Amino acid sequence: MKHLLHLIAVFLLLSFSVVALGDGGHKGHKGHKGLNREAKQDIVRSGMTQYLGQFSPAASSDVGDGWTKHTYAQNFAGDGPLCIAGTPYSVFTKAKDPKKLLVFMQGGGACWQDFYNCNIVAEDQEAPPPPIGIWSDTSDFNTGDLENPLADYSVVYMPYCDGSVFTGDRDVPDPNFPFGDIRFHRGLENASAGIDMAKEMFPKAKRILVAGSSAGGVGASSFAPLLTRMVFGNKVQLSVFNDAGPVAIDLNDFRGGIPLRAMDWDFGQFYPASCTDCSDMGQQTAIIKWRLDNDRSIRESFYSTDGDATDRFFLGIPTQQMYRDLIVNEHGKLNAAHPDRYKRFIRSGSDVHTALQDPFLYYFGTANGVPLFEWVEDFLKPGKRKHRERDDDDKHGPKKSEWVDIVEDFVPLP
Helix, strand or coil: CHHHHHHHHHHHHHHHHHHHHCCCCCCCCCCCCCECHHHHHHHHHHCCCCCCCCCCCCEEEEEECCEEEEECCCCCCCCCCCCCCCCCCEEEEECCEEEEEEEEECCCEEEECCEEEECCCHHHHCCCCCCCHHHCCECCCCCCCCECCCCCEEEEEECCCCCCCCCCCEEEECCCCCCCCEEEECHHHHHHHHHHHHHHHCCCCCEEEEEEECHHHHHHHCCHHHHHHHHHCCCCEEEEEEECCCCCCCCCCCCCHHHHHHHHHCHHHHCCCCCCCCCCCCCCCHHHHHHHHHECCCEEEEEEECCCHHHHHHHCCCCHHHHHHHHHHHHHHHHHHCCCCEEEEEECCCCCCCCCCCCCHHHHCEECCEEHHHHHHHHHCCCCCECCCCCCCCCCCCCECCCCCEECCCCCCC
């Protein structure tokens, strides 16, 4: 009888958590909008949501240009947002249209045992960011007719300093770490604090884009969209933009980084049990596939060059062709499974890393002739943007655009 009562109590707790955190009113997998009930329950059981609603900033201050800095208290023991060396973590917000929200996760490498190539302190990435790329209202080259589709979005900006691509949950004793005897991989706590701040500051958001560059792109493609859906519910229009976070990994990594990341970051514990392909030793694109399978209204996009030198360094991939094969194939599987809701923008013949915050590439970088900023607009509002140019035989004005999957033909690096 005691065992039965315990099972009933767990069931009631999970049911209450799902309703409290999300929409929860949709039954089954057919006809629902957003994340289905069973998936929400699976997320709660995994422990992924355990830090939501747990942390409040110790101080908030105006840092100019409309930005507010929210700093969390240092907490070396127990739980709490923290950078990898134990320094304080901060989240930044900027209010514009309260119904549109950009949740942006900054990049900065990765750290694991005896591989220390990550941003260490949040202060190195503080807002306001330079007014370029997505942080500018129009083209950074004074071309006023090139308008940024994200210009009117409110922003929650998360510096990156946990070393675990916003997914880790482990404090690792490490006498070899140059910045202290412990690595604080509290990425999930940092991400949870930022998404809580998003809900507190912009509770009326109806259209949310979770985006990130590099390591932040990996974070934006892993747990952050699921946390966002749980906090804001199924009624919001939720999108994800991964700017050059490979997510896909070389399973034959000769440096042994895969097991070291799995052990040091301990992110595998948060994979939902029903994601049977999810493994901290396998392809990390599996969580994206599971999310698309279970959230019928989320839309996701992936940007990369096929010779990205930075990603090849972190993944231990020596050649352009090998990296191209990896990202085209693994992200291609996601596009094949959900062709209307997962698409790629892959440029060839370049080893440049990231584009959203680049003053030139965001507006003038193209794939098959399509500028990236236009592709972003098509992604955010599919079918609603009108091209400026006309076809010679178009007698009825500009044509409506379409968000398309683009993989350029192979061009060798110079």
